[in-house]
Amino acid sequence: MKKLPETINLTLKVWRQKGPKDKGRFETIPAKAISVHMSFLEMLDTVNEQLTLEGRDTIGFDNDCREGICGMCGAVINGRAHGPEKATTICQLHMRKFSDGDTIVIEPFRARAFKVVKDLAVDRSSFDKIIQAGGYISVNTGGAPDGNAIPIPQEIAEKAMDAAACIGCGACVASCPSASAMLFVSAKVSQLALLPQGRPEAAKRAIGMVRTMDECEFGNCSNHRECENACPKEISIVNIARLNREFVKASFFSAEK
Ligand code: SF4
Ligand code: FES
Numbered sequence: 001m002k003k004l005p006e007t008i009n010l011t012l013k014v015w016r017q018k019g020p021k022d023k024g025r026f027e028t029i030p031a032k033a034i035s036v037h038m039s040f041l042e043m044l045d046t047v048n049e050q051l052t053l054e055g056r057d058t059i060g061f062d063n064d065c066r067e068g069i070c071g072m073c074g075a076v077i078n079g080r081a082h083g084p085e086k087a088t089t090i091c092q093l094h095m096r097k098f099s100d101g102d103t104i105v106i107e108p109f110r111a112r113a114f115k116v117v118k119d120l121a122v123d124r125s126s127f128d129k130i131i132q133a134g135g136y137i138s139v140n141t142g143g144a145p146d147g148n149a150i151p152i153p154q155e156i157a158e159k160a161m162d163a164a165a166c167i168g169c170g171a172c173v174a175s176c177p178s179a180s181a182m183l184f185v186s187a188k189v190s191q192l193a194l195l196p197q198g199r200p201e202a203a204k205r206a207i208g209m210v211r212t213m214d215e216c217e218f219g220n221c222s223n224h225r226e227c228e229n230a231c232p233k234e235i236s237i238v239n240i241a242r243l244n245r246e247f248v249k250a251s252f253f254s255a256e257k
Contacts, residue, residue, distance in 0.1 A: 071167030178219030
């Protein structure tokens with residue numbers, strides 16, 4: 001069996017942009033002797049160390065947990081949000097997925113609602129606004145209720161948990177031709193709408209979150225399904241159908257406006 005190399009040399013074409021008003025441009029940066037055991041973010045760390053030694057501006061990128069759970073990291077790699085590996089965030093993408101001599105094009109998540117902060121780092125506070133508009137349940141204070149007081153069928157609990165796997169990374173928006181946030185919003189609506197605890201505020205939630213999504217200038221769903229394909233947590237577009245049902249129900253049959 002052919003032994004894979006331990007290190008590879010790459011050419012990065014990285015999007016450099018000083019801020020939201022800067023036009024931005026691609027910069028070619030060599031990435032030499034990159035261990036194939038590194039994650040994509042560790043590769044960027046290594047390149048940044050080299051840029052620092054050379055007295056050059058480092059590449060700005062978002063990250064936090066580096067375990068695929070916080071949703072902070074994200075970039076478009078060779079035209080794909082989060083890169084070539086399915087169901088994988090870039091903090092969990094390993095350099096062994098690339099070959100010696102490759103050129104890698106790295107861009108920020110592009111959408112009108114995601115302004116570039118610097119280079120690959122984008123402002124995703126519009127997602128926070130959508131969550132603030134309804135991504136919660138209200139509970140009365142008092143003693144903690146018995147966990148088994150409301151029986152929930154396993155099938156329903158699993159669907160709710162699948163929707164709750166959304167980490168709010170924004171890859172769905174970046175991969176959608178209309179920059180729609182429907183997959184994200186549908187996951188956040190579904191995880192609560194499916195459970196009895198989420199029903200009392202379901203109408204208010206659906207209307208509030210959809211309205212805020214529109215205010216934040218996300219586009220409309222165009223049924224391309226690129227969002228589902230790019231999602232590192234494999235959130236299904238079945239949730240979008242549920243969001244549409246929740247929204248229509250709330251618009252016609254509730255007092256919420
Ligand atoms: S639906 Fe998927 S791609 Fe979109 S924000 Fe959630 S985890 Fe990220
Ligand atoms: S850094 Fe947390 S999901 Fe990638």
